[in-house]
Amino acid sequence: xxxxxDNIRVVLVxxxxxxxxxxxxxxxxxxxxxxxxxAASNLQSDWSEAEKMAVHAGDVLETREEFATFExxxxxxxxxVGTTARQGLYRQHVKAPRDVAKEILSLAExxxxxxxxxREDKGLLNEEVAQCTHLIRIPVDKGYTSINLAQAVLVTCxxxxxxxxxxxxxxxxxxxxxxxxxxxxxxxxxxxxxxxGFMTEEQTDHFMQGFHRVFSRGVFTKDDAALLLGVARQTLxxxxxxxxxxxxxxx
Amino acid sequence: xxxxxDNIRVVLVxxxxxxxxxxxxxxxxxxxxxxxxxAASNLQSDWSEAEKMAVHAGDVLETREEFATFExxxxxxxxxVGTTARQGLYRQHVKAPRDVAKEILSLAExxxxxxxxxREDKGLLNEEVAQCTHLIRIPVDKGYTSINLAQAVLVTCxxxxxxxxxxxxxxxxxxxxxxxxxxxxxxxxxxxxxxxGFMTEEQTDHFMQGFHRVFSRGVFTKDDAALLLGVARQTLxxxxxxxxxxxxxxx
Numbered sequence: 001x002x003x004x005x006d007n008i009r010v011v012l013v014x015x016x017x018x019x020x021x022x023x024x025x026x027x028x029x030x031x032x033x034x035x036x037x038x039a040a041s042n043l044q045s046d047w048s049e050a051e052k053m054a055v056h057a058g059d060v061l062e063t064r065e066e067f068a069t070f071e072x073x074x075x076x077x078x079x080x081v082g083t084t085a086r087q088g089l090y091r092q093h094v095k096a097p098r099d100v101a102k103e104i105l106s107l108a109e110x111x112x113x114x115x116x117x118x119r120e121d122k123g124l125l126n127e128e129v130a131q132c133t134h135l136i137r138i139p140v141d142k143g144y145t146s147i148n149l150a151q152a153v154l155v156t157c158x159x160x161x162x163x164x165x166x167x168x169x170x171x172x173x174x175x176x177x178x179x180x181x182x183x184x185x186x187x188x189x190x191x192x193x194x195x196x197g198f199m200t201e202e203q204t205d206h207f208m209q210g211f212h213r214v215f216s217r218g219v220f221t222k223d224d225a226a227l228l229l230g231v232a233r234q235t236l237x238x239x240x241x242x243x244x245x246x247x248x249x250x251x
Numbered sequence: 252x253x254x255x256x257d258n259i260r261v262v263l264v265x266x267x268x269x270x271x272x273x274x275x276x277x278x279x280x281x282x283x284x285x286x287x288x289x290a291a292s293n294l295q296s297d298w299s300e301a302e303k304m305a306v307h308a309g310d311v312l313e314t315r316e317e318f319a320t321f322e323x324x325x326x327x328x329x330x331x332v333g334t335t336a337r338q339g340l341y342r343q344h345v346k347a348p349r350d351v352a353k354e355i356l357s358l359a360e361x362x363x364x365x366x367x368x369x370r371e372d373k374g375l376l377n378e379e380v381a382q383c384t385h386l387i388r389i390p391v392d393k394g395y396t397s398i399n400l401a402q403a404v405l406v407t408c409x410x411x412x413x414x415x416x417x418x419x420x421x422x423x424x425x426x427x428x429x430x431x432x433x434x435x436x437x438x439x440x441x442x443x444x445x446x447x448g449f450m451t452e453e454q455t456d457h458f459m460q461g462f463h464r465v466f467s468r469g470v471f472t473k474d475d476a477a478l479l480l481g482v483a484r485q486t487l488x489x490x491x492x493x494x495x496x497x498x499x500x501x502x
Contacts, residue, residue, distance in 0.1 A: 032392035096420050098413070141283035144308060146306065147281050148274070148277060151274075151277075151278060161390065169345065
C-alpha cells in the first residue's frame with residue numbers, strides 16, 4: 001500500500017445511520033484506504049447494519065478509532081480536508097477533489113491527513129468547517145445535489161486512490177500490429193475478395209482503401225491481424241474446395 | 252443538460268436487489284444522467300426498497316424503460332460500454348472510465364450510448380461482454396475488488412459528468428492579492444512588530460523575509476491581505492491606547 005494512502009484517515013462526524021458507516025467502510029476498502037475514525041457518533045440504527053453493509057470490509061470497521069469530538073479526531077493530522085455540499089460561511093474556498101488530491105497526497109507522504117465527512121442531514125457545522133485546512137466539494141448536477149454519505153466517501157477516496165498512482169490498468173495483451181503486417185493482411189484480403197468475386201482486379205485499389213480505413217480505426221493488434229488473415233486464407237480454401245468440411249478445415 | 256449526458260442510458264442487467272436500483276438512480280441523478288433501463292430484471296426484493304433508496308430521484312425510477320433481454324436494451328445504441336471487474340475471456344481490452352469518457356461522450360453527442368452494469372453476484376455474462384463495443388473497469392484496490400453496484404454506477408457516471416465539462420467549481424470569491432498590496436502589508440506588519448517590541452529595526456529584513464514566506468504559500472487573496480492589514484493597524488492602536496476597548500475598536 002502507498003505510504004500516502006496509509007496515512008489517510010476517513011473521519012465520519014456525527015453519522016446517523018450505521019448502514020452508511022458500513023457502506024463507507026466498503027468504499028474505503030475498494031479504494032485502498034483502510035483507517036476509519038468516527039467522531040461524535042450519533043447512531044440511530046443498530047451496529048449490525050454497519051457490519052451487513054461492510055460485506056467483506058469488516059476489518060475496516062473493527063480497526064476503527066472513536067473520538068468524542070471532531071477536534072480530537074483530527075488532532076494528529078497535518079491536513080484536515082472537509083467535504084461540503086453547501087454554500088455559505090467559510091465555504092467559498094472549496095475545490096474539486098480531483099484538483100487537490102495530488103497536493104494533499106504529498107502532505108500525506110509524511111503526516112496523517114484526514115478526509116472529513118459530516119452528518120447525513122446537516123453536513124459539517126460551521127465551527128467544524130472553520131477548522132479544516134482544505135475544503136472540497138464533489139462535483140454534482142445542480143438538479144440533484146444531495147449525495148449519499150457512502151457515495152461521497154467513495155468518490156473522494158477514488159480520487160485519492162487514482163491520484164496516488166498505485167493502480168495500473170491491465171495493458172492490452174496483444175501488441176499493436178506493425179504496418180508490414182497490416183499490408184500483408186490487405187494483400188491477402190484483396191486476393192480473397194477477388195477469389196470470391198466480390199471485386200475485380202481493377203476495383204482493388206478502390207475497395208482496399210475502404211478496408212484499410214476500417215481496419216485502421218483505433219488500435220489494431222497483432223491478434224486482430226492474425227484473426228482476419230485466417231478469414232482470408234480459409235475463404236480462399238473454401239472457394240477452391242466448394243465449402244467447409246469440418247475435418248478438412250485448416251486452422 | 253448536455254446533449255451527450257442526455258443521450259446516455261444506464262442499463263442494469265439482471266439486477267437482484269431493488270435497493271441497488273434505487274441507489275443507482277440517485278447516483279445517476281447526482282451526476283446529471285437521468286435515463287435508466289432495466290434488462291432481464293431478476294429482482295429478489297420488493298420495489299419499495301428501490302423507491303426508498305432513490306430518495307428524491309424518484310423520477311429516474313418512474314421514467315425507467317424495461318427490456319426482456321440485454322440485446323433489446325442496447326439495440327438503439329451506437330456504443331455499448333460494459334463494466335467488468337473480472338479478468339478473462341474478451342476482458343483483456345478493458346480501460347479505465349477516465350481514459351475513455353471523452354471519446355465515448357463524443358459518440359453520445361449524436362447517438363445513444365449505454366453504460367451497462369451486470370448482476371451483483373456474477374456481473375456481465377461472457378455473451379453479454381462479447382456484445383459490448385467498449386469495456387471499462389473501475390480502478391479498485393487489489394485487496395478488495397468487490398464494489399457495490401450503485402457505487403460502480405456512481406463512479407462511472409461521475410467520470411462522464413466531469414468529462415462532459417458541464418460542471419464548474421465555484422471560483423474563489425476574493426481575487427489574489429497583487430504584489431503591491433502584499434508589500435504594503437509587509438510594511439505595516441514591520442511597523443507593528445517593531446511597535447510591540449517583537450523585533451528591532453535592524454532585525455526587520457531577517458524577520459520580514461520569514462513572514463513574507465508564510466504569506467506567500469498558496470494563493471494569497473485580497474481578503475487575506477485586508478484581514479492581516481487590519482491586525483497590524485489594530486495592534487498598533489492597542490499598543491498606543493493600552494489595550495482594546497470594545498466601543499473604540501476600529502474595524
